[in-house]
Amino acid sequence: MADPSSYRPKPGEIPDSPGVYKFRDDHRRVIYVGKAKNLRSRLANYFQDVANLHPRTATMVTTAASVEWTVVSTEVEALQLEYSWIKEFDPRFNVKYRDDKSYPYLAVTLNEEFPRVQVMRGAKRKGVRYFGPYGHAWAIRETVDLMLRVFPVRTCSAGVFKNHRQKGRPCLLGYIGKCSAPCVGRVTPEEHRELAEEFCDFMAGRTGTYLRRLEKEMTAAAEEMEYERAARLRDDITALRRALEKNAVVLADATDADLIAVAEDELEAAVQIFHVRGGRVRGQRGWVTDKVEAVDTAGLVEHALQQLYGEERGDAVPKEVLVPALPVNPDAVGQWLGERRGSQVSLRVPQRGDKKALMETVARNAEQALALHKTKRASDLTTRSRALEEIAEALDLDSAPLRIECFDVSHLQGQDVVASMVVFEDGLPRKSEYRRFQIKGFEGQDDVRSMHEVIGRRFRRYLAEKDKTGEWIGADDASAEGADDAAPDGAPAGAAGRDEDGRPKRFAYPPQLVVVDGGAPQVAAAQRALDELGIDDVAVCGLAKRLEEVWLPGDDDPVVLPRSSEGLYLLQRIRDTAHDFAIRYQRSKRTKRIRTSPLDDVPGLGETRKQALIKHFGSVKRLKGATIEQICEVPGMGRKTAESVVVALAQAAPAAPAVNTATGEIMDENDGGSKR
Numbered sequence: 001m002a003d004p005s006s007y008r009p010k011p012g013e014i015p016d017s018p019g020v021y022k023f024r025d026d027h028r029r030v031i032y033v034g035k036a037k038n039l040r041s042r043l044a045n046y047f048q049d050v051a052n053l054h055p056r057t058a059t060m061v062t063t064a065a066s067v068e069w070t071v072v073s074t075e076v077e078a079l080q081l082e083y084s085w086i087k088e089f090d091p092r093f094n095v096k097y098r099d100d101k102s103y104p105y106l107a108v109t110l111n112e113e114f115p116r117v118q119v120m121r122g123a124k125r126k127g128v129r130y131f132g133p134y135g136h137a138w139a140i141r142e143t144v145d146l147m148l149r150v151f152p153v154r155t156c157s158a159g160v161f162k163n164h165r166q167k168g169r170p171c172l173l174g175y176i177g178k179c180s181a182p183c184v185g186r187v188t189p190e191e192h193r194e195l196a197e198e199f200c201d202f203m204a205g206r207t208g209t210y211l212r213r214l215e216k217e218m219t220a221a222a223e224e225m226e227y228e229r230a231a232r233l234r235d236d237i238t239a240l241r242r243a244l245e246k247n248a249v250v251l252a253d254a255t256d257a258d259l260i261a262v263a264e265d266e267l268e269a270a271v272q273i274f275h276v277r278g279g280r281v282r283g284q285r286g287w288v289t290d291k292v293e294a295v296d297t298a299g300l301v302e303h304a305l306q307q308l309y310g311e312e313r314g315d316a317v318p319k320e321v322l323v324p325a326l327p328v329n330p331d332a333v334g335q336w337l338g339e340r341r342g343s344q345v346s347l348r349v350p351q352r353g354d355k356k357a358l359m360e361t362v363a364r365n366a367e368q369a370l371a372l373h374k375t376k377r378a379s380d381l382t383t384r385s386r387a388l389e390e391i392a393e394a395l396d397l398d399s400a401p402l403r404i405e406c407f408d409v410s411h412l413q414g415q416d417v418v419a420s421m422v423v424f425e426d427g428l429p430r431k432s433e434y435r436r437f438q439i440k441g442f443e444g445q446d447d448v449r450s451m452h453e454v455i456g457r458r459f460r461r462y463l464a465e466k467d468k469t470g471e472w473i474g475a476d477d478a479s480a481e482g483a484d485d486a487a488p489d490g491a492p493a494g495a496a497g498r499d500e501d502g503r504p505k506r507f508a509y510p511p512q513l514v515v516v517d518g519g520a521p522q523v524a525a526a527q528r529a530l531d532e533l534g535i536d537d538v539a540v541c542g543l544a545k546r547l548e549e550v551w552l553p554g555d556d557d558p559v560v561l562p563r564s565s566e567g568l569y570l571l572q573r574i575r576d577t578a579h580d581f582a583i584r585y586q587r588s589k590r591t592k593r594i595r596t597s598p599l600d601d602v603p604g605l606g607e608t609r610k611q612a613l614i615k616h617f618g619s620v621k622r623l624k625g626a627t628i629e630q631i632c633e634v635p636g637m638g639r640k641t642a643e644s645v646v647v648a649l650a651q652a653a654p655a656a657p658a659v660n661t662a663t664g665e666i667m668d669e670n671d672g673g674s675k676r
Contacts, residue, residue, distance in 0.1 A: 004047050004050065004062065004064070007066045008047045014040040014043055014044075014069065016039065016040040017072075018035075018037050018075050019070055020034070020035045020085065021036065021070075022067070022068055022069070023060065024064060030089035031091050032064070032092075033086050033091050035079060035082040037075055043067065047061075054294035075329055076332050076335050079332055079336050080336065086306075087310070095290075095291065095295055095299070104119050104121050105130045105133050106131040106132050106144065106203065108131075108199060108200055110127055110193075110196065111125075111127025114154050114161070116153070117153045117199065119137050124311075131204075131282060133284070145178075147202065147239070148179070149177070149239045150236045150239065151199040151202065152173075152180040153192070154179060154183075156179075156183075161183050164183045164184065171183075180192055198210070202240070204278060210240065211237060215237060218233035255279045255320070256318045256320065257320035257355075259276065259350075260305075262301060262325075262363075263363065263366035263370040265370070267291055268288060268374065269288070269291055270366045270369040270370035271287045272284070273308065273362075274362050288373045297324060297325040298326060299328070301324065302327040305321070305323075312340060314341065315341075317345060318345070321337065322348065322359055325349065326348070334346075334347040384428070385400075386566045387427055387567045388426075388567070389567075390561070390566055391571065393567075394550065394559050395513070395539060395552065395559070397512070397539055401512040401513035403509070403510075403512055403513075404423070404424045404512070404514075404515060405421055405515070406421070406422050407419060407421050407514070408517035408575070408578040408579050409447050410583050410586040417438075418436060418437060418585050419437040420581040420582035422434050422574065422578045429577060434581060436581070436582070436585045439454070447522065448521045451516055451518065451522045451526055452528060452529050455514070455529035456532065460533060463533060512538070512539065514539070515542065517575050517579055518543075518544060520551050520555075523551045524553060527554075541559075544558070550571065599649075602641070602644045602648045605645065609636050612635060613631070613645070616633075616634045620649070623649065627646075628643055
């Protein structure tokens with residue numbers, strides 16, 4: 001633990017301007033980000049007697065090794081910069097709200113020629129209109145099923161749409177009137193888009209217009225004795241009203257507001273949000289967080305607003321936001337929200353009437369969510385703590401291994417040899433720090449030698465980062481140590497540590513325990529790699545699959561943990577996770593190798609023009625028979641590139657036939673077997 005006085009800035013060095021500050025630990029990782037109206041007075045609070053600080057604040061300042069700040073012009077800029085840094089650096093002592101699940105949205109893909117209505121999760125996409133979030137996907141599907149009677153918008157996937165367009169006949173929904181069947185030209189693209197926009201208007205709360213219009217049409221049809229049409233319109237009105245009944249009116253018509261409530265205790269806080277659009281509750285979501293910093297209700301509300309609207313623009317930010325307590329500087333937060341919406345946003349605490357009553361309902365939901373979370377987590381925390389303690393006792397470690405890294409090697413008959421590294425912290429997976437390796441020190445099958453190479457590469461990188469504090473490994477170093485040591489798909493490369501700006505850096509944070517998938521030979525290889533590097537503060541063990549025995553370096557007999565041991569369960573889970581991650585990488589490498597095309601060797605031919613060639617000729621086989629003039633007919637293909645394509649295809653060896661591994665059937669190139 002560091003003494004805060006050892007890195008306290010000199011008197012008068014800190015400006016009295018608005019700004020954002022960062023505390024870093026001795027590994028140069030950012031551990032806390034905060035903002036202040038007056039940096040000098042705010043930071044002075046951290047450097048008083050540690051005994052007078054809140055316990056969580058005391059832990060933070062004694063973990064830190066330095067502090068730095070950035071001056072900004074206004075408090076609004078400070079709010080924005082604080083949000084950006086928290087998102088970028090992921091500081092361990094900042095409050096971070098995390099959804100306990102991925103909430104589904106009702107989405108309309110207005111960015112397509114024929115917009116599609118569907119259920120979507122995850123990050124929002126440009127050009128897609130979203131409604132929700134909803135608690136359950138089935139609630140969306142029930143609503144959509146009712147509304148398709150009146151707004152028969154396409155709901156099928158791109159593949160199904162293309163298939164029925166080729167067949168020239170619609171799907172079942174087209175036959176029963178729940179799709180306007182744009183795939184077969186029953187409606188024009190303009191007419192279908194108008195249907196989709198009317199669907200969006202209805203979902204956005206503009207319901208009265210459509211109901212009144214349908215009622216007039218029904219009355220007119222009845223007067224003209226078109227009773228079948230009148231009956232259909234009556235059923236349409238009934239369907240829309242049933243859809244509306246699923247979201248009862250809670251506030252005055254046309255009210256757009258988000259209501260945020262907080263339930264908290266000394267250690268945790270739960271946030272619930274109700275999204276009200278057009279006076280009806282259109283979505284609900286919730287978060288739970290650990291209170292890792294000393295923060296009151298106003299601070300929790302401010303963090304929730306940053307989390308909720310930090311990535312939103314336009315109508316996604318409502319006209320009115322109702323909260324249980326105003327942030328410390330409500331004017332700055334309100335101005336920030338207004339900038340994101342593009343117009344004024346009212347941020348206030350409801351005092352009376354329907355809005356206060358609805359806020360009480362949201363608060364009850366938050367209290368129930370916190371109670372449910374604490375019930376679940378109490379058991380989970382106890383189990384994980386017991387598992388780590390059992391591992392420490394069985395392996396004779398000085399303390400519980402809070403960070404565990406597990407390595408596994410995978411190959412198929414000596415080809416495409418790869419390895420994986422998974423990371424568990426506090427007994428939970430840290431997926432952003434998973435890594436994968438290509439074995440390149442030798443060829444062939446040798447699991448022991450592969451394990452030695454991987455462990456050596458991982459910890460050589462760690463030592464390099466430790467020796468070059470504040471320096472990023474350049475291209476030459478990366479080449480020497482394995483530039484292909486890649487992060488998993490979707491994870492930031494090198495999230496294991498931080499560079500001098502606190503950004504992710506590869507392999508900079510050491511584990512307390514290394515687990516290898518295997519027995520005594522693999523363990524000996526891992527220990528030998530550590531010994532060669534002079535690393536003596538990292539424990540090593542192996543978990544053999546056959547009898548689930550734990551092997552330690554230099555021991556002739558394994559450590560046998562009881563079958564009911566929580567420690568054994570955790571080691572098995574870590575080992576199985578590493579095994580699955582390695583297999584997925586190995587399979588992707590094999591698939592990529594099998595699908596290699598002669599076009600890959602044509603200089604200057606990118607993926608777009610490759611796809612254009614395949615689409616134009618149908619297959620590589622047909623492309624081989626094409627002349628230079630025929631290839632030049634493809635959009636974007638010049639004569640020089642066409643000549644290179646002809647030469648590359650002429651020099652390419654005949655490809656082995658592709659085989660469907662599920663059926664054993666040999667796939668013809670004309671069926672797309674050679675397509676990338």
